[in-house]
Amino acid sequence: MNETMIGYRPIGVIYSQHCVAEETPIQPAYAAGCPGRVEVFPEFAEGLRDLEGFSHIYLLYHFHCVEEAQLLVKPYLQDAERGVFATRAPCRPNAIGLSVVELVRREGRVLHLEGVDILDGTPLLDIKPYTAKFDFLKTTRNGWQDDVDEPTAHERGLRNFRPGDKR
């Protein structure tokens, strides 16, 4: 069963000001003020109809710069080894990234975004609307993240990115 290979093709490209992995914020929560855009390939443009009605969207993408999967990782926010599925680290068995970003506006097949924590040139796999009805859930436990205080998370979450940097 796990020999089955599932193949996907990029539907577009994500562009951002983040050109170096080590200087890319780890989550949109730490990427306030980081604009970016998606350019969907012409053959998929029709699928974007009505997307502009949503203030937030999920981007699913391929971590194209990751070299090797690891099952145990030290998350960026904490010096402790965790199972990779209990983190959002890129070095996953299937290197699929997930970010919820703000959709500022759509111009044809170009999406203008805000809060982009994604490396420039990343291949896009899918777009889904983020909606209060489905995605705004009350968690009762946030695992090891509950142990990370907010100032530390903010400092580490930015990585080497300094808001206001001109690039």
Added chain:
Amino acid sequence: MNETMIGYRPIGVIYSQHCVAEETPIQPAYAAGCPGRVEVFPEFAEGLRDLEGFSHIYLLYHFHCVEEAQLLVKPYLQDAERGVFATRAPCRPNAIGLSVVELVRREGRVLHLEGVDILDGTPLLDIKPYTAKFDFLKTTRNGWQDDVDEPTAHERGLRNFRPGDKR
């Protein structure tokens, strides 16, 4: 660029009581009381460490029963044609599904879940923790979904599934 093929291999299988696509709730929001489980393949088991600390997790999976992608679809909740990327419909160019489910408990490489809207036997691609810090966002616009009243959404969201059905 869009000729590049990206290959992923399943990391496990999702099991549920939903054996027929037409009787599967369309979102966890309409799958209250639907248990399910994930069995991660032994070679990935180590990556689950610490996952049990989280009350909710994202499952990313392959819609393995979908036949053909469509760019315009009528969402289950509404009789109007929408761009597929403005919906969560399965017939997407890359048939990747995303559900936020409740993690009841972990037993080794088996995850016991609640609120499962996923077809039995679905190949699992990735697991990520859902956390208040990253994923609990205040939307300002929810697109066409804002036009669907809650009783209609609930009725349609269940599809032909009737909670309490013995299967």
